[in-house]
Structure formats: structure tokens, C-alpha cells
Amino acid sequence: MKRSRFSEEQIIGILKEHEAGIAVSELCRKHGVSDASIYKWKAKFGGMEVSEAKRLRALEEENGKLKRMLADAMLDNVALKDLLGKKW
Numbered sequence: 529m530k531r532s533r534f535s536e537e538q539i540i541g542i543l544k545e546h547e548a549g550i551a552v553s554e555l556c557r558k559h560g561v562s563d564a565s566i567y568k569w570k571a572k573f574g575g576m577e578v579s580e581a582k583r584l585r586a587l588e589e590e591n592g593k594l595k596r597m598l599a600d601a602m603l604d605n606v607a608l609k610d611l612l613g614k615k616w
Contacts, residue, residue, distance in 0.1 A: 534559075536581035539569050546570070 534542070542559055543566075546552065552563050573581055 534561075536573070536585065537578050539573055540576060540578055540581060542566070543570055543573060 532539070542555055542561075546555055546566065552566050555561075555566055556563050576584070
């Protein structure tokens with residue numbers, strides 16, 4: 529997955545500027561992002577503090593790792609069932 533040019537701290541800072549009353553178009557010009565990015569960040573990080581955003585990222589990484597482990601275990605399980613299910 530592509531890493532963002534902006535860290536969580538920077539994104540939350542940009543969103544706080546928006547909450548302070550700066551227009552989205554002004555923020556887009558100032559930081560060089562599209563308005564869609566601002567709205568996407570607002571949906572994901574709106575109302576969060578920096579520590580909460582870091583925790584969210586850590587939980588998302590852990591969730592992805594656990595999903596990969598589960599998929600590997602399921603594949604191993606299917607392979608073992610196929611192996612044991614065959615008649616010798």
C-alpha cells in the first residue's frame with residue numbers, strides 16, 4: 529500500500545486548520561492536495577487526536593497481519609484435509 533506524503537500529525541493539523549474556519553480550497557492550495565483528500569482525511573481522522581491516529585494505524589497493521597495469518601492457517605488446513613482424505 530502506498531504511504532501518504534503526510535504523517536498523521538500533519539493530516540490532523542490540516543484538519544484543525546479547517547475546523548478553525550479556513551476554506552477547503554485554501555487548504556488545498558496551501559498544502560498541495562486535492563479537496564477529495566481533505567474530505568477523505570476528515571472522514572477517517574475527523575475529531576481524532578494524534579495519539580488516537582497512531583493507535584488506529586497500529587491496530588490496522590495488526591489486523592492485516594492477523595488476517596494474513598488466518599488465511600495461511602486456512603490454506604494449511606485445506607491442504608491437510610486433502611492429504612488425509614485421500615485413500616492410500
